[in-house]
Amino acid sequence: MQHRREIAEAQALEEQQLREEKQTQHQKARALTDLTNFLTFLLNCHTLSLAINVVTDPTLTTQEGTLDYIRKTVNLITAEMDLHYYECDSVENQVQMIVDSIYAKDILRQEFRLSGSVTFDSSFELESYQAVPTSGGNAEGIHRGKRRF
Incomplete structure (x- = not known):
């Protein structure tokens, strides 16, 4: 009987810790999005667009099959x-x-x-x-x- 109660308490404690951890992760994610305003978003998009590097070397690109999906989905x-x-x-x-x-x-x-x-x-x-x-x-x-x- 004592053993079952200890197991139940341990499970309850573990569930409580998981809930708190999930809540903390949710709060951190929320804080990240709350701090992002529109101008920051635009600047980050611009920074990402500057990092785009077009690969023109055919040996480094996909050789076949890339247009099959497009042909099927785009009119x-x-x-x-x-x-x-x-x-x-x-x-x-x-x-x-x-x-x-x-x-x-x-x-x-x-x-x-x-x-x-x-x-x-x-x-x-x-x-x-x-x-x-x-x-x-x-x-x-x-x-x-x-x-x-």
Whole structure:
């Protein structure tokens, strides 16, 4: 009887230690994410992108089979609408989400000097597009309200 109680106490103690350890790990992970602000995130992304090294030596690269997966999962661009869909999905939607997220937070809106959000016009024609310079020079500006590209 005494032995069973000691075993039960030992198991309870071990479970308590595991819970405390898990809680400590959770708090450490939370502290890491709490300390990361948007500008730190951007700087870290930039630092990581600088570390990318493109390997051009064919003896150091995969020789076969790398495109099989892509051929199976990526639709070919066979028409202008396919290209438009790809552009919207891979560029416009991502830019829209990022700018909207920045614009939704006052501190980020001030930091990036945004005075409006961005929207993309699906009937975009290059000939009719006229860049509107900002007061700083030739750069493209994001203006008050929704800007149509």
